[in-house]
Amino acid sequence: xxxxxxxxxxxxxxxxxxxxxxxxxxxxxxxxxxxxxxxxxxxxxxxxxxxxxxxxxxxxxxxxxxxxxxxxxxxxxxxxxxxxxxxxxxxxxxxxxxxxxxxxxxxxxxxxxxxxxxxxxxxxxxxxxxxxxxxxxxxxxxxxxxxxxxxxxxxxxxxxxxxxxxxxxxxxxxx
Amino acid sequence: xxxxxxxxxxxxxxxxxxxxxxxxxxxxxxxxxxxxxxxxxxxxxxxxxxxxxxxxxxxxxxxxxxxxxxxxxxxxxxxxxxxxxxxxxxxxxxxxxxxxxxxxxxxxxxxxxxxxxxxxxxxxxxxxxxxxxxxxxxxxxxxxxxxxxxxxxxxxxxxxxxxxxxxxxxxxxxxxxxxxxxxxxxxxxxxxxxxxxxxxxxxxxxxxxxxxxxxxxxxxxxxxxxxxxxxxxxxxxxxxxxxxxxxxxxxxxxxxxxxxxxxxxxxxxxxxxxxxxxxxxxxxxxxxxxxxxxxxxxxxxxxxxxxxxxxxxxxxxxxxxxxxxxxxxxxxxxxxxxxxxxxxxxxxxxxxxxxxxxxxxxxxxxxxxxxxxxxxxxxxxxxxxxxxxxxxxxxxxxxxxxxxxxxxxxxxxxxxxxxxxxxxxxxxxxxxxxxxxxxxxxxxxxxxxxxxxxxxxxxxxxxxxxxxxxxxxxxxxxxxxxxxxxxxxxxxxxxxxxxxxxxxxxxxxxxxxxxxxxxxxxxxxxxxxxxxxxxxxxxx
Numbered sequence: 017x018x019x020x021x022x023x024x025x026x027x028x029x030x031x032x033x034x035x036x037x038x039x040x041x042x043x044x045x046x047x048x049x050x051x052x053x054x055x056x057x058x059x060x061x062x063x064x065x066x067x068x069x070x071x072x073x074x075x076x077x078x079x080x081x082x083x084x085x086x087x088x089x090x091x092x093x094x095x096x097x098x099x100x101x102x103x104x105x106x107x108x109x110x111x112x113x114x115x116x117x118x119x120x121x122x123x124x125x126x127x128x129x130x131x132x133x134x135x136x137x138x139x140x141x142x143x144x145x146x147x148x149x150x151x152x153x154x155x156x157x158x159x160x161x162x163x164x165x166x167x168x169x170x171x172x173x174x175x176x177x178x179x180x181x182x183x184x185x186x187x188x189x190x191x
Numbered sequence: 192x193x194x195x196x197x198x199x200x201x202x203x204x205x206x207x208x209x210x211x212x213x214x215x216x217x218x219x220x221x222x223x224x225x226x227x228x229x230x231x232x233x234x235x236x237x238x239x240x241x242x243x244x245x246x247x248x249x250x251x252x253x254x255x256x257x258x259x260x261x262x263x264x265x266x267x268x269x270x271x272x273x274x275x276x277x278x279x280x281x282x283x284x285x286x287x288x289x290x291x292x293x294x295x296x297x298x299x300x301x302x303x304x305x306x307x308x309x310x311x312x313x314x315x316x317x318x319x320x321x322x323x324x325x326x327x328x329x330x331x332x333x334x335x336x337x338x339x340x341x342x343x344x345x346x347x348x349x350x351x352x353x354x355x356x357x358x359x360x361x362x363x364x365x366x367x368x369x370x371x372x373x374x375x376x377x378x379x380x381x382x383x384x385x386x387x388x389x390x391x392x393x394x395x396x397x398x399x400x401x402x403x404x405x406x407x408x409x410x411x412x413x414x415x416x417x418x419x420x421x422x423x424x425x426x427x428x429x430x431x432x433x434x435x436x437x438x439x440x441x442x443x444x445x446x447x448x449x450x451x452x453x454x455x456x457x458x459x460x461x462x463x464x465x466x467x468x469x470x471x472x473x474x475x476x477x478x479x480x481x482x483x484x485x486x487x488x489x490x491x492x493x494x495x496x497x498x499x500x501x502x503x504x505x506x507x508x509x510x511x512x513x514x515x516x517x518x519x520x521x522x523x524x525x526x527x528x529x530x531x532x533x534x535x536x537x538x539x540x541x542x543x544x545x546x547x548x549x550x551x552x553x554x555x556x557x558x559x560x561x562x563x564x565x566x567x568x569x570x571x572x573x574x575x576x577x578x579x580x581x582x583x584x585x586x587x588x589x590x591x592x593x594x595x596x597x598x599x600x601x602x603x604x605x606x607x608x609x610x611x612x613x614x615x616x617x618x619x620x621x622x623x624x625x626x627x628x629x630x631x632x633x634x635x636x637x638x639x640x641x642x643x644x645x646x647x648x649x650x651x652x653x654x655x656x657x658x659x660x661x662x663x664x665x666x667x668x669x670x671x672x673x674x675x676x677x678x679x680x681x682x683x684x685x686x687x688x689x690x691x692x693x694x695x696x697x698x699x700x701x702x703x704x705x706x707x708x709x710x711x712x713x714x715x716x717x718x719x720x721x722x723x724x725x726x727x728x729x730x731x
Binding site: 033034036038040041044046047061092098099100102103106107110111112122123126141144145148150151152163166167169170171173174176177180 | 203204206207208211215216220226233241244245250251252253255444459537538665
């Protein structure tokens, strides 16, 4: 029996961030990832009568996203696929789903954790994610060496990861 | 999963190098050897894959805060998305707040650095002066003077002496004269070459509204000279006049570099260009992968952080040419008023598009009361299982006989030139309490238009309530509040759900009263889409 349209949209909403992250991991570009996500969302609605369960749908989304992303890369000039097929197999199999409430918790935690960053860390995060700068551009902008910028970004993300995990764990414990 | 999970076990400083490698993978700066090592680590280590997944998700959440508008497609379909919007609204607020923190911290940092450099220079001068004074004092106290060296007499022929002096004078002239000439120039000539190494004034800031700048040195104010160096408008609006009289309005966030008195490079942002004078014609805008040359016009430029740049001609003519990675110009394309040139920075291709109207009918337009509307049908009524679809009829809203009485409906008066009320019959027929009625019209979307650009906008009045708009049998817009006066139009817009060819547009109207009452719908529609006119790929 096919899953309902409401269920399908709910799953699409839940899978939005993990699926976009999965697609971007392949195409390395947010605009292209958005396009692929849009395409497979439309495709999912079109094929909903063939999708039997939520589990089936989640797996179908990742598989379709991978194929669409690879096709898009191959059709673009200079769009090389940089990950080996066996690596893609493993990543696809291990990519985790997330529940809507879990995602909400993580987003809320991320907001708190960003507030706790030092001004310089905030500046780096702003340059990277708001301005869309590469490591090289950030290095020029901050007058630091490229390796030190990449290392600083790594530490900031590790700190954010620790902070988010701590907050989500505390929330989970409190509930 | 059996593999170690960073969300459970965490990752530590040993992972920093791998996270940096992930960032360099996304920036596409890994060497072939590093890429092979990256793939090897991902293939062999489940921990590395977990770190990779974690970082990708975290990046995605951070990126979502930058571009929330791209998610509307799914959210519009789901009522539960409102909570998600709230979360992102909070994050957007954080980003806004963070930008002010960013500016403040940068300003502070810059002031501290300038002050520190000035202090250091003053201290160096003071130490040097003190040391010289100290040495002079020592010599004076010790009664010492500089040792006298014996003079060694050398006889130099006159010809050699004069020749040497002339050569030295010529060399000094060659060295010193250009130094005087290379003093900072106040104003650049209009045809100043873009490769000019010195900083020159190329434009003037005319006015600004709530503008915050990221610049080297002090932030510009109206009347300030702008030099040929990168500037970043973080927020607000700014109007700039170039030395060739071209006027540019910047809309933040905007990163530009005025290259000369008639050229500007745009890395990101939206701007509006006016070249009203003869002197300003030929003004050139460089965007990623393309060059735009004004041929006497006004145009807008939108360069997003990623994706396609759009150049729309508001008046006149421009020339857009793709630029190769080596900087060579491709075949230029002329773009006229109302058309948009899209530049694909990856394909390095320019595509010219033009908005076109897609024909769609408003209710009862150019008809008389009692006429059947050839473009609108009523296809279903919930209280009548035997109902068969039929053409809708223009309703007479004023001064009509029904049930032996004269009636005037309190509906907004019909306007045949724009739209009129439709129902089953000329006299608005009542439908059962809480019953729903479905109106339908169709719209043909030509194959030549880009489906993602189809934008149906309109307004309606319904008696009693419009509960859904369906495109091709899918709900795309939810219910609207009831307007008991039936006098005011409510606006709506549909941007998705379209397909090439015939599309059905349905409006579901509900009787919200507890008793049978008249039912009617009045809709005004307009649809626009973007059609590709011409495109070129660079041939270098």
